[in-house]
Amino acid sequence: MKVEKKPSLSFLNWGITAIIFFSISFSIVLSSCEKTGVMPQFSSLKISIHHVIDAEDLELFPIQYMNESGNTYSVTDLKYYVSSIKLTKQNGDIYFDQQIHYVDIKKTNSLSFVLDSIEPGKYIKIEFDLGIDSVRNQTGFLLNTVDNLNMAWPVSMEGGYHFLKFEGKYNINSVPYGFAFHLGKSKAIIHYEINLNKGLYYWNEELILKHDLNEWFKTPSNYNLEVDEPYIMNSDSLINVIRQNGFDAFSL
Amino acid sequence: MKSVVCILSIFLIALSCKKDGQIEPVETLTFVSLEAPVNFPEIQLNNSNPLSIEGIELGRKLYYDTILSSTGKSCSSCHLQTSSFTENSSNSQSHVNLIWNQYFLRNGQIEGTLEDAMMFEVESFFHTDISKLNQDPLYPKLFKKVFGKAEITSKEVAYALAQFLSTLISSNSKFDSYLKGQTMLNSSELNGLDIFLTERGDCFHCHSVGLMGDNSFHNIGLDLTFNSLNWGRYAVTMNEVDKGKFKTPSLRNVEFSGPYMHDGRFSSLEEVVEFYNSGVQVTAYTDPIMTKPGKEFGLQLSNQDKIDLVNFLKALSDTSFLNNTKFSKP
Incomplete structure (x- = not known):
């Protein structure tokens, strides 16, 4: 006679409890491991700047782009500072990045930077400055690197740093001329506010910021290199015209 | 851990003992640092080539020594101090403040550190016969003191030259x-x-x-x-x-x-x-x-x-x- 051993009640209870426990644990792990398996305490965000002319990727040669005024132009150099990056969370909390980031179109590693120690959550706005705030825009404030020294704004012209060096060439009757949009002096700083809809939960989040260089030539003022002064550094009013045009140069 | 230290110590003592049992005094180097002058960029020293008074002196000796070439020329033949380490007839580039350079030669053919540039000079410009240095009555001892190696190679020659060139800083105009x-x-x-x-x-x-x-x-x-x-x-x-x-x-x-x-x-x-x-x-x-x-x-x-x-x-x-x-x- 074969005797079938029935599980005891206590064994049954333990088994059911274990199944429930593992099921719940497994579902928690599943829901929190979309990318990497572990929910970090802080998120980090890599911001990459993508330089374009309208919808095209920027190429530095030859003279091939057309601005709103019909000037055919090229970009030969592009250097600027991005600073005071602020991320606003849905609940109103703010993450602030104190760093001043140097961007040089010819230095690949400068085209992206990482913000660390971001509280996880959904973020609804990114703000940043092109340039450096007046407290820090003082000659000698930044660490003396070759790049920072090359961005120095002459002391005889108020000192501090170039916020932007945007240089290129344009043709008049097939003859190439140069232009240089150099922004500097503290009041030329440009503050950007761009709406976001981005959850930042992990340490490898990414955001691509699009920088459209054609925007510097238009809205609100069509800047015609054949008519308007192509070198603006000596003129506060021209700096302001280009500054105003630059307000919509960045987007997501 | 203690035993590892003991073994290492014994090994080092053994290395420093002469055959006759006398202990050879350990040669010490006097390490130095460079400070960036006002308005100059920070100095990025090459950690693999720490500056020492002895290394700089060795580099200076090499800079002025025709032993580097087979043509009777030294670095100083085309880089005269009175001309800011350049020279009129060869239109050579000035050896001034090179420690801050990332690119060397007029077209930037050499990119990297001063050590990289000096490797180019030793191997590709001078085509230095390293055996002459190894057979020299003085150089092997000097190199051993600075780099701790019995045999001289192109690398040590380049590194010594780089040490000297690092010190050629002009900031007092x-x-x-x-x-x-x-x-x-x-x-x-x-x-x-x-x-x-x-x-x-x-x-x-x-x-x-x-x-x-x-x-x-x-x-x-x-x-x-x-x-x-x-x-x-x-x-x-x-x-x-x-x-x-x-x-x-x-x-x-x-x-x-x-x-x-x-x-x-x-x-x-x-x-x-x-x-x-x-x-x-x-x-x-x-x-x-x-x-x-x-x-x-x-x-x-x-x-x-x-x-x-x-x-x-x-x-x-x-x-x-x-x-x-x-x-x-x-």
Whole structure:
């Protein structure tokens, strides 16, 4: 006679409890491991700047782009500072990045930077400055690197740093001329506010910021290199015209 | 852990014992650091080649020694201290403030550290016969003291030269004193400075205050056409946009470092200033800074402005550097 051993009640209870426990644990792990398996305490965000002319990727040669005024132009150099990056969370909390980031179109590693120690959550706005705030825009404030020294704004012209060096060439009757949009002096700083809809939960989040260089030539003022002064550094009013045009140069 | 330390100690003692049982005294090096002068970039020293007084001295000895070449020449043959470590007939580049350079040679063919540049000089320029150094009665001992190796290779020669060249820092010109508030520039130099630092001359956009260079490359409009003799940076990158670009030279001691430009076409600072004033050639490759409308063909400076600009350039001379006995032939 074969005797079938029935599980005891206590064994049954333990088994059911274990199944429930593992099921719940497994579902928690599943829901929190979309990318990497572990929910970090802080998120980090890599911001990459993508330089374009309208919808095209920027190429530095030859003279091939057309601005709103019909000037055919090229970009030969592009250097600027991005600073005071602020991320606003849905609940109103703010993450602030104190760093001043140097961007040089010819230095690949400068085209992206990482913000660390971001509280996880959904973020609804990114703000940043092109340039450096007046407290820090003082000659000698930044660490003396070759790049920072090359961005120095002459002391005889108020000192501090170039916020932007945007240089290129344009043709008049097939003859190439140069232009240089150099922004500097503290009041030329440009503050950007761009709406976001981005959850930042992990340490490898990414955001691509699009920088459209054609925007510097238009809205609100069509800047015609054949008519308007192509070198603006000596003129506060021209700096302001280009500054105003630059307000919509960045987007997501 | 203690046993590892003990074994290591015994091993080191064994290494330092002569056959006759006498303990050879351990050679010590005097390590030094370099400080960046005011207005200069921070110094990025090469951790794999720590500077020592002994290493610098060895580098100096090599710099002046014809043993590096098979042609009877030394580094100093084409780099005379009195000419800011350049030389007229060979139009060699000045060996001044090279510690801040990332690119070497006029087209930036060598990219990296001073050690990388010196490796090129030892292996590809001088084709140094290292066996001569190893057979020399003095050098093996000096190298062993600095690098701890019995056999000399190209690497140690390059590293020693790099140590010496790291110390060739010029930062004591009249203009430096002026920036520190210790000296006044005269009215002519001040007008020259104004031309230099504003869009009147636009010199500062490539010759940044401090290094008086920018570690970058520019086509300043010297030529209308390009061939292998004036390709410049293009010869390295084969990137069309780089045609005719050459490395910005430092203007420190420029008074003594002629002739000027990559091919030495100008023999005086007056000729250089006149080129910027009236001789710039406009091509698709010319730097935008050089081709302002209304200034397409130069800066349109007055005669007095040109004299003043030259006088300012001469205020970049650093006689303490040119006469520093620490840099002279040992």
